[in-house]
Amino acid sequence: MFSRMAPRGRSGLGRSLAELGLLLLAILVLLDGTVLSLEAATSSEIDTHEGKPGTHKNTSKKSFPVLGIKYDDVSVPFEISLWVLLASLMKLGFHLIPRLSNVVPESCLLISVGLLVGGILKLARDEVPPVLSDRIFFLCLLPPIILDAGYFLPIRPFVENIGTILMFAVVGTLWNAFFVGGLIYAVCQIAQDKYSEIDLSNIGILPCLLFGSIISAVDPVAVLAVFEEIHINELLHILVFGESLLNDAVTVVLYHLFEEFMESGSVSAVDALLGLVSFLIVALGGVLVGAFYGILAAFTSRFTSHTRVIEPLFVFLYSYMAYLSAEVFHLSGIMSLIACGAVMRPYVEANISHKSHTTIKYFLKMWSSVSETLIFIFLGVATVEGEHHWNWVFLTSTVVLCLVARVIGVVGLTFIINKFRIVKLTTKDQFIIAYGGLRGAIAFSLGFILHSEHKRIFLTAIITVIFFTVFVQGMTIKPLVELLAVKKKHEAKRSINEEIHTRFLDHLLTGIEDICGHYGHHHWKNKLNRFNKKYVKKILIAGDRSKEPQLIAFYHKLEMKNAIQMVESGGGSKLNSTFPSTVSMQNIQPKIHSPPSARPSERALPQLTKGREEEIRQILRTNLQKTRQRLQSYNRHTLVVDPDEEGFDDLILKKRRMMELDWKVCKTSSHKSSNAIYSQAYVKPGAENVPTIKIDLASPQSPDSVRLLDEVVQDQGLTMSLPSSSSRAYKTSGKDDGRDQQKLLRCLSDPGPDVDDDEDYDDDEPVPT
Amino acid sequence: MGALKSTPAPTEHYDLSEKTGFSLRQIRVLHKRFKQLSEGDDVLRREDFLGISSLKYNPIRKEIIEAFFNRRNFSPSCEGRANEIDFEEFLVVMSHFKPPCSKMTDEQRKSIRREKLKFIFNMHDSDGDGLITLEDYRHVVEELLSRSGALGKETSRAIADAAMFEVARTVGHRDPDEFYEGITFEHFLKVRSQSALCFKKEEKWLIRCLMCGKGSRHMFLK
Numbered sequence: 001m002f003s004r005m006a007p008r009g010r011s012g013l014g015r016s017l018a019e020l021g022l023l024l025l026a027i028l029v030l031l032d033g034t035v036l037s038l039e040a041a042t043s044s045e046i047d048t049h050e051g052k053p054g055t056h057k058n059t060s061k062k063s064f065p066v067l068g069i070k071y072d073d074v075s076v077p078f079e080i081s082l083w084v085l086l087a088s089l090m091k092l093g094f095h096l097i098p099r100l101s102n103v104v105p106e107s108c109l110l111i112s113v114g115l116l117v118g119g120i121l122k123l124a125r126d127e128v129p130p131v132l133s134d135r136i137f138f139l140c141l142l143p144p145i146i147l148d149a150g151y152f153l154p155i156r157p158f159v160e161n162i163g164t165i166l167m168f169a170v171v172g173t174l175w176n177a178f179f180v181g182g183l184i185y186a187v188c189q190i191a192q193d194k195y196s197e198i199d200l201s202n203i204g205i206l207p208c209l210l211f212g213s214i215i216s217a218v219d220p221v222a223v224l225a226v227f228e229e230i231h232i233n234e235l236l237h238i239l240v241f242g243e244s245l246l247n248d249a250v251t252v253v254l255y256h257l258f259e260e261f262m263e264s265g266s267v268s269a270v271d272a273l274l275g276l277v278s279f280l281i282v283a284l285g286g287v288l289v290g291a292f293y294g295i296l297a298a299f300t301s302r303f304t305s306h307t308r309v310i311e312p313l314f315v316f317l318y319s320y321m322a323y324l325s326a327e328v329f330h331l332s333g334i335m336s337l338i339a340c341g342a343v344m345r346p347y348v349e350a351n352i353s354h355k356s357h358t359t360i361k362y363f364l365k366m367w368s369s370v371s372e373t374l375i376f377i378f379l380g381v382a383t384v385e386g387e388h389h390w391n392w393v394f395l396t397s398t399v400v401l402c403l404v405a406r407v408i409g410v411v412g413l414t415f416i417i418n419k420f421r422i423v424k425l426t427t428k429d430q431f432i433i434a435y436g437g438l439r440g441a442i443a444f445s446l447g448f449i450l451h452s453e454h455k456r457i458f459l460t461a462i463i464t465v466i467f468f469t470v471f472v473q474g475m476t477i478k479p480l481v482e483l484l485a486v487k488k489k490h491e492a493k494r495s496i497n498e499e500i501h502t503r504f505l506d507h508l509l510t511g512i513e514d515i516c517g518h519y520g521h522h523h524w525k526n527k528l529n530r531f532n533k534k535y536v537k538k539i540l541i542a543g544d545r546s547k548e549p550q551l552i553a554f555y556h557k558l559e560m561k562n563a564i565q566m567v568e569s570g571g572g573s574k575l576n577s578t579f580p581s582t583v584s585m586q587n588i589q590p591k592i593h594s595p596p597s598a599r600p601s602e603r604a605l606p607q608l609t610k611g612r613e614e615e616i617r618q619i620l621r622t623n624l625q626k627t628r629q630r631l632q633s634y635n636r637h638t639l640v641v642d643p644d645e646e647g648f649d650d651l652i653l654k655k656r657r658m659m660e661l662d663w664k665v666c667k668t669s670s671h672k673s674s675n676a677i678y679s680q681a682y683v684k685p686g687a688e689n690v691p692t693i694k695i696d697l698a699s700p701q702s703p704d705s706v707r708l709l710d711e712v713v714q715d716q717g718l719t720m721s722l723p724s725s726s727s728r729a730y731k732t733s734g735k736d737d738g739r740d741q742q743k744l745l746r747c748l749s750d751p752g753p754d755v756d757d758d759e760d761y762d763d764d765e766p767v768p769t
Numbered sequence: 770m771g772a773l774k775s776t777p778a779p780t781e782h783y784d785l786s787e788k789t790g791f792s793l794r795q796i797r798v799l800h801k802r803f804k805q806l807s808e809g810d811d812v813l814r815r816e817d818f819l820g821i822s823s824l825k826y827n828p829i830r831k832e833i834i835e836a837f838f839n840r841r842n843f844s845p846s847c848e849g850r851a852n853e854i855d856f857e858e859f860l861v862v863m864s865h866f867k868p869p870c871s872k873m874t875d876e877q878r879k880s881i882r883r884e885k886l887k888f889i890f891n892m893h894d895s896d897g898d899g900l901i902t903l904e905d906y907r908h909v910v911e912e913l914l915s916r917s918g919a920l921g922k923e924t925s926r927a928i929a930d931a932a933m934f935e936v937a938r939t940v941g942h943r944d945p946d947e948f949y950e951g952i953t954f955e956h957f958l959k960v961r962s963q964s965a966l967c968f969k970k971e972e973k974w975l976i977r978c979l980m981c982g983k984g985s986r987h988m989f990l991k
Contacts, residue, residue, distance in 0.1 A: 511833040
């Protein structure tokens with residue numbers, strides 16, 4: 001099965017992986033089956049052996065077991081690992097079948113797999129393990145996803161739209177809950193289904209409201225899973241996603257509220273008021289708990305410079321503790337997790353090493369990905385497991401009411417919100433927001449832990465709604481987005497220019513506000529930033545880093561990233577440009593400042609003939625002079641550098657030099673070679689006095705550049721030898737170049753932090769989405 | 770708006786309202802502020818701006834103040850700098866920060882956006898020659914980083930150079946004979962329009978108090 005895979009191509013590989021997955025399934029089933037029989041066998045033997053010790057002392061003496069099976073001890077971890085392995089293999093398999101993964105979102109496929117597995121297990125053993133118990137879900141599966149979301153939450157768009165998000169989360173969820181709950185009650189009273197064994201009119205108003213509150217919450221897991229694949233613009237993404245995160249507080253409060261009411265049996269006005277107070281406490285309390293743990297984590301990370309290895313552990317542990325502490329007090333665990341991640345991130349990132357940052361990022365992505373996969377599979381299994389009470393009236397009316405409630409809620413709220421927003425939400429936006437209100441596993445788990453007599457019918461309805469939203473809405477949202485031509489996410493990366501422009505605008509607007517005398521939005525933001533810089537950063541960030549303004553940090557990250565890209569691209573000085581540019585740094589000087597004598601010959605010449613050799617020499621000489629000046633100013637670099645980053649200074653210097661040399665030689669390259677990413681010119685050795693410049697697309701280094709590299713690395717001054725003598729220098733400096741390459745590669749054994757982390761939702765290539 | 774007396778607006782205000790697009794209420798509020806800043810005078814000078822305490826922390830305060838006195842912001846044909854401005858010119862500069870009305874054609878929106886970008890362009894271009902040269906850009910970056918204190922000129926220079934290089938690269942296939950002297954306004958427009966952020970920024974680029982004209986209670990804090 002695994003022998004001739006390469007020529008078969010991707011689908012072949014996918015098929016074989018699917019086969020492997022099925023094989024694992026079979027193993028799972030068989031194991032469970034054989035376990036039972038084995039257990040029975042061994043236990044009966046032991047029983048008989050110990051039950052009658054006296055009489056059976058010698059009758060049942062077994063020979064020494066050479067090979068035995070003792071599955072009991074490892075059964076739980078073994079099964080867990082098997083499930084996780086199955087989930088991961090399924091995920092692998094889907095992505096290898098491109099046609100399928102383009103049409104159907106991953107969540108649907110995973111639920112289908114879960115259904116399949118559940119079906120097989122049921123057929124094999126007539127009983128399905130209850131895998132989606134609420135404890136596993138809330139304590140193990142949900143936190144990684146939420147932490148991943150909170151840690152990488154793009155703060156700026158989130159805070160800018162916080163009013164809208166809160167409106168949708170709080171008011172929208174409340175509206176949904178009461179609308180669905182109330183109308184379902186009405187439907188139950190009206191509908192009299194003679195054929196169904198359930199008497200719907202038995203269901204009181206409170207259980208209906210409870211049901212409404214469970215089903216009204218938009219689920220972050222489902223939203224994440226679906227929205228990540230459709231790449232809509234940032235605004236819509238943050239609106240729906242933010243809403244799904246923040247409505248947890250509302251859901252928790254409503255759930256507990258209605259449960260209490262159901263226990264006590266009667267509702268009074270005081271209780272309603274207490275409910276409101278409890279909402280505030282739950283929400284704000286959760287955030288405070290999270291912020292507290294976040295600050296603790298930031299403070300701890302300040303001292304970890306000597307034990308870099310356990311840095312990521314602090315991040316994970318403090319966040320998990322925040323979640324658990326919030327759950328202890330019945331506060332909103334999700335909000336506390338989000339707050340913890342968001343608060344600790346800027347400080348922790350300033351303190352930890354690049355490697356720890358990478359570790360945190362990839363661990364979080366990995367855990368959240370596995371969790372998400374498992375949740376969907378278990379959802380499928382749990383569907384098969386439970387006994388369902390089908391009542392068509394109830395089910396269809398639930399689904400319809402949910403949709404209607406969502407649409408009305410979104411439209412109504414947007415009408416109010418648009419009065420206060422600068423960037424109004426268009427109809428298309430509203431449609432996507434309404435359509436993106438997916439329900440997921442949180443609703444299921446909450447329904448699972450109900451103690452109501454109508455639990456079964458509620459659970460069936462919840463599963464129906466989940467299936468409907470995930471399958472129907474999840475599958476159709478991508479074509480709808482295309483159809484409606486919703487604005488997609490801009491793939492453009494953040495550049496230095498934009499960063500500068502952003503800062504400039506911020507300061508400008510703050511200044512104008514001050515001139516107006518109005519204490520506006522920008523004024524308070526500025527005040528918060530100043531407070532942050534003055535006090536908080538000093539406490540939470542170690543050493544010099546606290547003084548580094550954001551622009552510098554951004555610039556460093558960008559440089560690091562570019563340098564790493566450069567090395568990975570084979571050590572050549574490859575520019576990050578999509579088309580070759582014949583601009584050189586020297587060209588950017590305004591004419592007045594350049595030395596007048598060199599001016600006529602500084603013009604680059606696309607083609608050279610014999611008669612221009614003097615000019616060429618002049619060009620190269622002056623260019624060497626210019627780059628020398630530039631290099632010297634960087635030799636005294638006062639960049640704030642993390643002392644633990646080996647080779648960072650060298651990197652920056654090297655990259656600078658590479659860039660300049662590239663600019664210089666690009667200037668002298670021909671227009672015709674515009675297909676190459678870069679083209680180098682090198683002087684052919686062995687020619688006579690006339691240096692002819694030949695264009696060679698494949699040459700790794702120009703001898704000039706190598707020479708310069710050589711010089712600076714050995715820290716001598718620049719020698720001003722003319723190009724005609726370069727042939728000699730070429731051979732000797734080739735070795736140095738190799739050494740430098742190695743040094744660079746060793747220093748950069750890991751990819752650095754992603755520059756656009758805090759602004760993008762894009763994941764890196766190796767991260768599964 | 771209880772703080773303001775309900776006297777009938779002078780006729781100049783009507784004219785100004787026509788010209789700049791502010792409502793009468795907003796003009797009244799701004800007039801009051803103008804009077805307060807200029808201490809009763811009819812013209813504002815640079816020193817008056819320096820009196821605003823919260824402006825002290827702003828790293829680009831010089832550019833902002835200069836923007837008020839830059840004649841190019843008053844009308845497209847003027848050149849040079851003024852030493853004192855009157856209320857009308859103050860309003861014209863402030864009108865750059867007005868939010869866009871909902872009922873505007875695309876044409877109007879485009880031209881307003883262009884004006885706003887021209888305003889920023891003028892702020893960057895400190896010597897007024899219509900180009901943002903490397904020196905100008907370096908100056909801007911230095912100012913932005915001036916509040917951090919600890920870092921030397923080299924860093925800001927490096928950043929400015931990198932940024933300039935990025936912009937120059939996007940110009941396209943240039944004749945290598947030419948010098949790239951600086952960013953012209955047209956190029957600036959093009960770069961900004963390619964930037965993903967620009968759309969959001971431009972639309973957020975307003976001062977809320979000017980939006981509704983209220984806030985007289987909060988205003989006039991020095």
